[in-house]
Amino acid sequence: MDPDTVTRYLAKDFWSTVDKKFSSEPASETSTSEDRGYIYPKVTLTFAQTLDGKISASERKQLLISCKESMVLTHYLRNQHDGILVGVGTILNDNPSLNGN
Numbered sequence: 651m652d653p654d655t656v657t658r659y660l661a662k663d664f665w666s667t668v669d670k671k672f673s674s675e676p677a678s679e680t681s682t683s684e685d686r687g688y689i690y691p692k693v694t695l696t697f698a699q700t701l702d703g704k705i706s707a708s709e710r711k712q713l714l715i716s717c718k719e720s721m722v723l724t725h726y727l728r729n730q731h732d733g734i735l736v737g738v739g740t741i742l743n744d745n746p747s748l749n750g751n
């Protein structure tokens with residue numbers, strides 16, 4: 651399977667799970683990636699940006715961009731993954747919790 655097809659497949663499956671969660675239908679929490687036939691790790695890129703394309707304030711100062719609903723989605727996404735990867739600059743600047751509440 652070519653990488654583009656795999657990406658489309660994973661995104662479709664992932665967002666259908668999100669839809670199920672937000673419509674309160676039970677999502678399959680127990681099936682593993684292997685059960686679902688995945689052959690690559692599932693990776694999601696998520697970030698918040700301003701209308702003019704910025705992700706932080708000047709001098710890379712941390713900036714809250716997301717609204718309340720978007721933060722709910724952020725924490726939901728964190729809960730759906732086994733790990734969260736950020737850059738070293740983010741660790742040094744923000745000292746983030748990166749929890750999923």
Ligand SMILES: NC(=O)C1=CN([C@@H]2O[C@H](COP(=O)(O)OP(=O)(O)OC[C@H]3O[C@@H](n4cnc5c(N)ncnc54)[C@H](O)[C@@H]3O)[C@@H](O)[C@H]2O)C=CC1
Pocket residue numbers: 696697698699704705706707710711712713715736737738739740741743744
């Ligand atoms: N709005 C949002 O969703 C987010 C905003 N931020 C903000 O971004 C700022 C941090 O940004 P940065 O310091 O720019 O990012 P960063 O330092 O967090 O990430 C960049 C990473 O790329 C690596 N890197 C740089 N050049 C590379 C190369 N040529 N090849 C391979 N790796 C390379 C660096 O070593 C670093 O680990 C903070 O102010 C933080 O608040 C961070 C995450 C999310």
Ligand SMILES: Nc1nc(O)c(N)c(N[C@@H]2O[C@H](COP(=O)(O)O)[C@@H](O)[C@H]2O)n1
Pocket residue numbers: 697698712713714715716720721724736740744745746747748749
């Ligand atoms: N979703 C989201 N919206 C924003 O407006 C943001 N600035 C970020 N930033 C990311 O979240 C980390 C902070 O997380 P904690 O609240 O400490 O758990 C920060 O370091 C960025 O990676 N995200």
